[in-house]
Amino acid sequence: MRGVSGKPGSSTQQRFERFLASSRLLILIPVIFLLLDAAASFGYGSYIFVTTLTDVVHGPSRPGGTLGRFLVVMDTYLVGATMMIAAFGFYSLFIDGHSGRQPSMMPRWLNMHDLEDLKARVVSMLILVAAITFVDVAVETHDEQGLLYLGIGIAVVIVALTAFLRFGRQMTHAQADAAPSQSAGRSAAQGEGQESDSPG
Numbered sequence: 001m002r003g004v005s006g007k008p009g010s011s012t013q014q015r016f017e018r019f020l021a022s023s024r025l026l027i028l029i030p031v032i033f034l035l036l037d038a039a040a041s042f043g044y045g046s047y048i049f050v051t052t053l054t055d056v057v058h059g060p061s062r063p064g065g066t067l068g069r070f071l072v073v074m075d076t077y078l079v080g081a082t083m084m085i086a087a088f089g090f091y092s093l094f095i096d097g098h099s100g101r102q103p104s105m106m107p108r109w110l111n112m113h114d115l116e117d118l119k120a121r122v123v124s125m126l127i128l129v130a131a132i133t134f135v136d137v138a139v140e141t142h143d144e145q146g147l148l149y150l151g152i153g154i155a156v157v158i159v160a161l162t163a164f165l166r167f168g169r170q171m172t173h174a175q176a177d178a179a180p181s182q183s184a185g186r187s188a189a190q191g192e193g194q195e196s197d198s199p200g
Helices: 008-059 063-094 115-141 146-197
Strands: none
Touching: 008 063, 063 115, 115 146
């Protein structure tokens, strides 16, 4: 009887689903390493800042070179912040969103509900990093042609990332809007099938 009712198969499915649900804890591995990478990036940026400030205080330096090094500091901090946002996003999507604990201890703007939220924040930070990198190179270089090519390349990347982010979100919203109508259509079709099968 148990084989006919399907309970053993259902129990196996439930155990496997619990295993899959528990496997989401593996996301803690990249979360931890992303936070360590962010800490290393912050430490490296702070080291550059201290050495640059020491050079400015103890001896004259070229203004362009000093400004470029401060831009590098900003760049490393932004890279670290991007890694932290990615770590918070992974944790929010895989761990915090399934814990049932409300409210979340993280800031509201860091609460991410789907991958689109994570992509939006990370892509925005990458665009900012690319822009600052271009400014850093523009301050340091004397190769105008090379700077032009670099600017065109960065502009193409920024446009591609922006388009990817915008159209990806539009497609997600379109799919979300189409899901209720499709579900309603299937329910109506099932209802009509049941009515046609019922005796007159």
